[in-house]
Amino acid sequence: MTNFQNTLYYGDNLDILRDRDWFPNESVDLIYLDPPFNSKRAYNIIFKDEEGKYPPSQIEAFDDTWKWSDETEEAMWELAKPPYPAELYRTLEAFRVALGNNDMMAYLVMMAIRLWELKRVLKKTGSIYLHCDPTASHYLKIVLDQIFGVRNFQTEVIWWYLWGGRGKTKWNRKHDVILFYTKGEKWTFNYANVLEDHHLVADGSKSRIKYKGALVHHRKGKETEIPSDKVLPSDIWYIPTINAMSKERLGYPTQKPIVLLERIIQASSNEGDIVLDPFCGCGTTVAAAEKLGRKWLGIDITILAVNLIEKRMNEHFPDVKFEIRGIPNSVASAEKMASTRQGKFLFEQWFITTLGGQPFKSSGGADSGIDGYLHFRDINGKSHTIIIQVKGGGYNRENIAALNSVVDKENASMGLFLVLNNPTKQSLSEAASAGRYQMPEVERTYPKIQIFTIEDYFKGIRPDKPDTSMTLNKAKREIRESEKPPKLDL
Numbered sequence: 001m002t003n004f005q006n007t008l009y010y011g012d013n014l015d016i017l018r019d020r021d022w023f024p025n026e027s028v029d030l031i032y033l034d035p036p037f038n039s040k041r042a043y044n045i046i047f048k049d050e051e052g053k054y055p056p057s058q059i060e061a062f063d064d065t066w067k068w069s070d071e072t073e074e075a076m077w078e079l080a081k082p083p084y085p086a087e088l089y090r091t092l093e094a095f096r097v098a099l100g101n102n103d104m105m106a107y108l109v110m111m112a113i114r115l116w117e118l119k120r121v122l123k124k125t126g127s128i129y130l131h132c133d134p135t136a137s138h139y140l141k142i143v144l145d146q147i148f149g150v151r152n153f154q155t156e157v158i159w160w161y162l163w164g165g166r167g168k169t170k171w172n173r174k175h176d177v178i179l180f181y182t183k184g185e186k187w188t189f190n191y192a193n194v195l196e197d198h199h200l201v202a203d204g205s206k207s208r209i210k211y212k213g214a215l216v217h218h219r220k221g222k223e224t225e226i227p228s229d230k231v232l233p234s235d236i237w238y239i240p241t242i243n244a245m246s247k248e249r250l251g252y253p254t255q256k257p258i259v260l261l262e263r264i265i266q267a268s269s270n271e272g273d274i275v276l277d278p279f280c281g282c283g284t285t286v287a288a289a290e291k292l293g294r295k296w297l298g299i300d301i302t303i304l305a306v307n308l309i310e311k312r313m314n315e316h317f318p319d320v321k322f323e324i325r326g327i328p329n330s331v332a333s334a335e336k337m338a339s340t341r342q343g344k345f346l347f348e349q350w351f352i353t354t355l356g357g358q359p360f361k362s363s364g365g366a367d368s369g370i371d372g373y374l375h376f377r378d379i380n381g382k383s384h385t386i387i388i389q390v391k392g393g394g395y396n397r398e399n400i401a402a403l404n405s406v407v408d409k410e411n412a413s414m415g416l417f418l419v420l421n422n423p424t425k426q427s428l429s430e431a432a433s434a435g436r437y438q439m440p441e442v443e444r445t446y447p448k449i450q451i452f453t454i455e456d457y458f459k460g461i462r463p464d465k466p467d468t469s470m471t472l473n474k475a476k477r478e479i480r481e482s483e484k485p486p487k488l489d490l
């Protein structure tokens, strides 16, 4: 690719990968993907506040269960037509007979259509590593066999760790599966690097673990050591997971250790090669790629992930250069984004976080009239809430009145109504009739209900609200300042 730019994309990887200007055929050397597992668990992204504590409000950033829906049905139907091969569709149909239209089936269909696109963008000499858990790996392997060809299956890597629950009724689950396929018969494999970094093998439950060097084997209390030069780099890797004390921990729930990604990138790419992670989370792959002198592309559907990666890259690599795409930069692009069902969700997340708010999805799923929150502290350090609601389409004075009721019901201080369309006179007068919010012990008042448009945002205007960056220490300092006797002007 000429004029290559390291790039972070915000959006659904299927839409982004299908853009052939961004992702031409055979343009990427190495792909690593760690899609959310089909584990029926909703991940919550929890950020620490400035005192290092977790705030009570958790932001549901993405739901890792891909449910059977109209979208999955549509994807399945797409797969039944060219350019997709009949074998793939028929394999999925066979799965459907075995599984029914359940969550696992939805997961497999959504993965199949994306893996097909990933094969298109992979160079003939490229490699792909799919990170999955043992509840789905056997199905995914069949899907990969159909797409990449059985002959191009290279390795099933077992990533082994000690983290997780301990039970006494079965073997404790302590590994993930990483399926490694190549696109063709020739591929990069830097054996010398792999050899250097090899073997972290342990014997199981009770004994010591040797990280470098020998394999220790326990049998009837006897220990056998195999000299390290006899141990080949193999498909079982011991790498500790990121624990609460790890320095590299960013608070992103599914963050993978950078060592894992460094091993894959060092083995399966060369300096200057292009590495792609279409489910890039908090950016472990792109950070490892940057560290090892590779070019990189990352995609994520969660704005918090994109913001976190931006921060991680700038903090860890002060000279790094990259672009961010998929984020609105004009009224027209915001309108375009909000015009589709999924785009509406992306628009909401982006608008809330860009104003410093936290997106929120109530766990019950019912529309609570709350799309996000902003919090601020008054001069006494007491925390107050601003409720955010976003409207990508039409709205009227009833919607404004409804937000005012939610603010009262939730005991919040203010309501921020973020919109694409400019308000009518009636909506403006409804907002004004809610009155003003008086911040404790400060002269200043703010509109209790405020309509803020995307047009205002791109004009550089910001909502009229208290300073949400006020920290406890700053508040205390301000109190001390205000209590100082006034300077006498002599």
Ligand SMILES: C[S@@+](CC[C@H](N)C(=O)[O-])C[C@H]1O[C@@H](n2cnc3c(N)ncnc32)[C@H](O)[C@@H]1O
Residues within 6 Å of the ligand: 011, 012, 013, 014, 034, 035, 036, 037, 061, 062, 252, 254, 255, 256, 257, 278, 279, 280, 281, 282, 283, 284, 285, 299, 300, 301, 302, 305
């Ligand atoms: C398991 S996490 C990846 C963690 C990553 N390996 C790391 O070390 O931080 C999966 C990521 O996929 C993202 N995701 C889920 N569906 C997506 C989609 N359709 N397009 C792009 N990203 C998606 C989620 O937002 C989440 O950040």
